[in-house]
Every structure is written in structure tokens, then in C-alpha cells.
Amino acid sequence: QKEVEQDPGPLSVPEGAIVSLNCTYSNSAFQYFMWYRQYSRKGPELLMYTYSSGNKEDGRFTAQVDKSSKYISLFIRDSQPSDSATYLCALCLSGGYNKLIFGAGTRLAVHP
Amino acid sequence: DVKVTQSSRYLVKRTGEKVFLECVQDMDHENMFWYRQDPGLGLRLIYFSYDVKMKEKGDIPEGYSVSREKKERFSLILESASTSQTSMYLCASSPQHRSYEQYFGPGTRLTVT
Numbered sequence: 001q002k003e004v005e006q007d008p009g010p011l012s013v014p015e016g017a018i019v020s021l022n023c024t025y026s027n028s029a030f031q032y033f034m035w036y037r038q039y040s041r042k043g044p045e046l047l048m049y050t051y052s053s054g055n056k057e058d059g060r061f062t063a064q065v066d067k068s069s070k071y072i073s074l075f076i077r078d079s080q081p082s083d084s085a086t087y088l089c090a091l092c093l094s095g096g097y098n099k100l101i102f103g104a105g106t107r108l109a110v111h112p
Numbered sequence: 113d114v115k116v117t118q119s120s121r122y123l124v125k126r127t128g129e130k131v132f133l134e135c136v137q138d139m140d141h142e143n144m145f146w147y148r149q150d151p152g153l154g155l156r157l158i159y160f161s162y163d164v165k166m167k168e169k170g171d172i173p174e175g176y177s178v179s180r181e182k183k184e185r186f187s188l189i190l191e192s193a194s195t196s197q198t199s200m201y202l203c204a205s206s207p208q209h210r211s212y213e214q215y216f217g218p219g220t221r222l223t224v225t
Contacts, residue, residue: 008152032212043116043202043216044155088154092212099145099170100211104154 003027006089006103015112019076023089023103026070030101032092033065035074038105039085047087048074079110115139116217118203124223131190133220135203141215142208144186146170146178148199149219155202161186162208193224 004025013019021035032051036044048063050056050072056063064073072091076083089103119134137144143162147155147170157170159178167178175197179187186205190197200221204214 006154034212041218043204043218044214045216046213049212090212094211098211099157099160100155100214102155104152 003101004089004091004103007106008104010107010109012109012111013079015079015081015110017079017110019074019079019083019108019110021074021076021087021089021106021108023072024070025072025091025101027091028067028070029093030091031094033063033072034090034092034100035061035063036088036090036102037085038088044088079108081110081112084109116203116205116215118201118217118220120220121218122221122223124225125190125193126225127194129190129193129224131193131222131224133188133190133201133203133222135186135188135205135217136184137186137203137205137215138184139205139207139215140183141205142183143206143211143214144180145204145206145214146176146186146188147202147204148172148197149202150199158188193222195224198222198224 006023034049035047038044060077062075086105088105090100145160146158161180177189203217206214
């Protein structure tokens with residue numbers, strides 16, 4: 001079983017739609033949950049991170065962590081063509097020297 | 113702005129050649145990382161370093177080595193390149209105790225023929 005599973009998509013939505021991106025994981029010891037966005041031919045950039053359970057909101061983006069279900073989500077409201085990118089979830093045991101475990105990424109296309 | 117730069121965007125090498133990939137960060141970060149990214153496999157950690165001259169193996173270190181002689185510079189070395197090492201290579205850095213906050217370079221697309 002992979003440590004983190006992420007549907008690769010692609011996901012195609014019309015502009016203005018609400019997008020839901022998800023990952024499941026197997027190790028209950030993970031404490032930090034991140035979403036990275038990667039535009040074509042660029043390196044990933046950190047979008048949001050959440051420590052432990054709960055929700056975190058940043059503008060049109062909301063990250064949600066459900067540790068009981070080992071399930072994390074990223075919601076994008078009022079999606080824009082500029083949101084078209086690959087979204088990678090990542091998990092970390094702690095903030096220290098531990099490595100990140102990345103999902104395979106979900107490719108999102110928002111069409112006008 | 114955090115800046116992570118990588119020496120080449122595209123590189124073509126022959127099987128058996130020794131390949132050097134350079135990464136430089138300008139934010140005084142303690143941690144630096146080398147990943148490779150392949151379709152369907154996501155990012156896989158090759159090596160990381162949490163201090164000058166310190167290195168730790170990641171998930172797929174075979175066929176690679178690293179060097180960190182200065183805090184801002186982290187080099188990935190392919191001792192004898194093989195076609196299986198054709199991939200996108202990404203370097204990242206993060207502050208100490210905040211490994212979740214990684215800043216990535218633009219990547220080097222390496223093709224080994």
C-alpha cells in the first residue's frame with residue numbers, strides 16, 4: 001500500500017466551479033499536511049499547510065484534514081483558468097528533519 | 113523572495129558520463145533536498161542535507177551522490193549516467209525545523225541517451 005494516494009486526474013472544470021482535490025494516507029503519525037501547486041515546466045510552490053486536524057482558509061482556497069479518516073482535501077472556490085496546474089499533496093511527520101511524502105499529483109484544467 | 117536556482121533547465125548526456133547538477137539557494141536555509149519527478153510516480157527524494165557537509169539518503173539514492181561544501185549550494189552527482197536516470201530533477205530548500213515549507217527550483221530536465 002502506498003503511503004499516500006492521490007487521483008491523478010486529469011480534472012476538467014468550467015471557470016467558476018468549486019474544485020475538490022483529495023488524498024488519502026495510511027500512516028496516522030503524519031502531523032503536517034501540505035498542498036503544493038505546480039505549473040507546467042515549473043517547480044512546485046507551497047500553497048498551504050495545516051498542522052494536525054482542522055480547516056485552513058486562504059482566499060479562495062480551503063485545506064481540510066480529517067485525521068480520523070486519514071483524508072485530506074483542498075477546495076478551490078470560484079476556480080479560474082489561472083488555477084490550471086498540477087496539485088500535489090504532501091505529508092510530513094514533524095517540522096524537523098523529516099522528509100516529505102508526496103502524492104502523485106492531480107492535474108487540473110479550468111476552462112473559460 | 114526565496115530563490116532557488118538550478119544550473120541548467122535542459123541537459124542531454126550520454127550513458128556512462130558523469131553528470132553534475134548544481135543548486136543554489138539565497139535564503140540561508142539549513143535544509144536542502146534533491147528529488148526526481150516522473151509521470152505517475154510523483155516526487156521521490158534522492159538525498160537531503162540539513163547542514164554543511166551533512167547528507168542523508170532519501171528513498172532512491174542508488175546511482176547518485178551529493179555534495180554540500182557551502183550552505184547555499186547542494187550538488188547532485190550521477191557517477192555513471194544511465195537511461196533509467198532520464199527524468200526531471202528538482203532541488204528544494206527549507207528553513208531548519210520547517211521541512212514542510214520547501215521552496216523549489218525550476219527543475220532540470222535530464223535526458224540520458
